[in-house]
Amino acid sequence: MTMLRAEWTKLRSATGWLAGLIGAAAVILGLGVLAAFGVTTSCGEQEGADCPHPPTGPSGQAVNDHFSFVHQPLTGDGTITAHVADFTGIITYPPPDHDQIVEGLVPWAKAGLIVKDGTKPGSAYASVLVTGAHGTRMQHNFTEDHSGPAAARWLRLSRSGETIRGYASADAVDWTEIQSVRLPGLPQTVQIGLFVASPSNVTAKAGAHGGSIVQARFTQATAVFDQVSATGSWTYDNVGDEPAMQTDWEQFHQAEGFTTADGRLTVTGTGDIAPAGQEGGPTITFTLAGLIAALLIVIVVAVLFITAEYRRGLIRTTLAAMPHRGRVLTAKAAVIGAAVFVAGLVATAVTLPLAGHVLRARGNFLLPVPTGTLLRIIVGSAVLLALTAVLAYAIGAVLRRGVPAVALAILAVIVPYLLATTSVLPTTAAQWLMRVTPAAAFAVQQALPAYPQVGKPYTPTDGYFPLPPWAGLLVLAAWAAAILAFAVIRTRRADA
Template identity: 45%
Template sequence: MTTQAPAPVPPITPYRSSAEPTARDGFLQLLRAEWTKFRTVRRWWSTLVAAVLVTVLISLFSASSSSFSSEHAAPGDAPPPATDTAGLAVQDAFHFVHRDLAGDGDLTVRVSGLTGKRPEQAPGWAKAGIILKESTQAGAPYAALMMTAQHGVRLQSGFTEDTAGSNTPAGEARWLRLERSGATVTGYESADGKQWRQVGKVRLDKLPRTVRAGMFVASPSRRDIQRGFGGASAGDRPTQSTARFDHVRLDDSRSPSASGSWRSEDVGRGPEAQGGGPEVRGGSTRADGAFTVTGSGDIAPGAQELDLVAAGLSGTQLGLVLIAALAVLFITSEYRRGMIRTTLAASPHRPRVLAAKALVIGAVVFVAGLIASVVSFVFSQRMLRDNGHLRPYFPEWALSDGPALRAVVGSAALLALIAVLALGLGALLRHTAAAITAVVVLFALPLILVNGLPLGLARRLQEATPLAGFAIQQTTPRHDQVATVCSPGDGCYPQGPWTGLLTLFLYAVAVLALAMWRLRKRDA
């Protein structure tokens, strides 16, 4: 009897789920799906193109309507302003008591009694000290070591460089010394004239062998701002300050402790003369080897009345309305038609759906915003130059310049974050008109209020609201050693550009997180 071999067992096919993976590939599919939704709706593309056109046109209109005349800054037959080595206007006006310093050497004095004379209280950045200057011509290179009314001892040069020394009150006497060795100038300070502390060093290239060395006093003008909802006005009031200099010793390599006559003169054009009025002049007296010097003016960078880059990107303030409307419609249209249920049924991870929408709308708006910002910048800068915004009063910006490039790319990021914020509000409110109104109120209301509120409150509003993001467009440099008024009416933001953009980013993330939380709770 024969036995049959058992029939072969067919191989078992492993089970493979037909469900889509929910990890990285699933999110990429969500991105593709949301991108497909966006690109297939014509009216959304039309809104995006309209936003670009509005941004560009408003920026160009703002640039074309802004004009500047040098007669405004230097009226009449006044000579052109002092300029630094970069060819930009600077403030270089003070009273100077000086002698020649030939070759290497040092100048030592004791400074005391820095007080205001007009008015009685000296401005915080009133300066009294010693200076080595290439010549008495305004704008000439210099190194100065000084006492200030409220900011202690400072070593300054180049109109922008500033090194802090001790925080000595202006009422206390302080010994100051400047030593020159070739092109290097070193500043020292002392409480008793015996033990010296180095404040810092500066290098003045191409310094001639003989320079002017001596004592100076400068007293910046005070700026008064009157604010109201009807507008704002600002006016500068000249000041005068005075200080006493004794134990004056000037030694040079050619003739140590050489005796010679001290010359006293005003350097540059003082306050009021720059505005067309009578010049406020300084003076000096000498008694028992001590000098009492009175001066006005300042040694500082020139004030720019307009941020050219920010002005050329001003169209973003209106373009954001269309961007916000587009982002809101990207989510609320699905709620209005009931398609949100289909979308959520296809993806069990609801926060991912909103995250995919945020990435798509953010990326699309960033690209469109970058195009609008580049076009606005290139053509607006040309218009502003044609309208008189030229050196020495204004710098010439190119797209390759660091601050300008940051402002242009930052404006695109600004619009992208506004789109994400609007998307989050749309998902929260689930009503098109309400969400768009909320975005407009978040930006338009602070813009209105900052022009009428007291200055301190207006600055806090700029720092604490999404409006802070517009700080990314600022390019006017700020210098801690210059007493300037950051006025919201001039488009000035108190925080730095990246801090402002970070504030807007945090708002967008917070609103998007709230929207995700609500989306997990209820479909519609």
């Protein structure tokens, strides 16, 4: 405790070091708010509040909810059974000169049975379905996905109060229950029926100057249902259709809808029922524009916190007063890390809600994130700053020279992040950097999860990282601990 008080006294007594920490916090806040004031969304003559944006799902997340829905009301409990007799589609591919339309289904094309709380986009639902390449599934409320029998084409959906059960069968004799889910608040009367959706054909290719070029092209799927157990009249809705957001090609070539003949219902549709990703709009992490600049300041302060003592010869006095060299180095690391953490926590805790408020007030749409995710980004960003400070300090303790230590710390933390997120490197190389270098800690800022049931490339350029958030921080922590341990060993063996 005496060592910690002594090192804290040194830190707060040095005006430049304390000013640096305050400056780092001010940079995060200032650049975040400045970035927010610099963005205004408009659609023609309408301000951002009137611009189309993804609907919100039952859990508050942004979702895609666009599909062909052939339905009828169901009051109370009930069951619907149907056979998917045929499932075909068209896919748009990108040849060199023009788009080429070929027959086929994208892997996550969907056709099946669905229970939904009305036809409003984003409303609660549960579905059992067949896919283009992922077998039979049970999906509900956009984010949840559970696999069923791969070859089954007979589907059944049963409602009992708020509980929905999905079944699949290959022969309509032996049925497998895929999953039982609960939809809280499901009303007495819901819409039940058949649906078809076909997500965009997302392609990614290496860019001429590094990175990847991602494109999404129109697709369409058609399913033929027979042996449908439900009787009565059907209503067709193209849920979530927004012609204003369609390309001319989509408006004049697609043929969404349904027909019925001889007990067979043919449904054609496009779109998807799934969580929205970064394509739906910016996330709150956009407001952390000043973090890189703050990291530069923190690195310099942390390095000087140790190298200044070596440069001025004061380290001899410190070690004479406190002869346990290892404890001295770890105490200094703890103090600089804790000080940076507090400064970073205050800065991020103020910046994210304040800048987010400014963005929304200026008519901008931000993809919603759960409160837990927001807290993780706030606290995690502060931990990222603190661990970077300890890493830079440890490098300074090893090299004992300021300029090389600052350069090496920047090379270890900031450079890999910039290379991975600015389309300089191929995706594979970018993901490798974000796994093994200290820059892996930036994963703590990922605002949206990656979903396996959404067919899109999840790359660092788009804000998706290969490691879970806290695992990324552990990579940085391991680097900092290893270099600090090496610094302790060197200090014990070498003269100050």
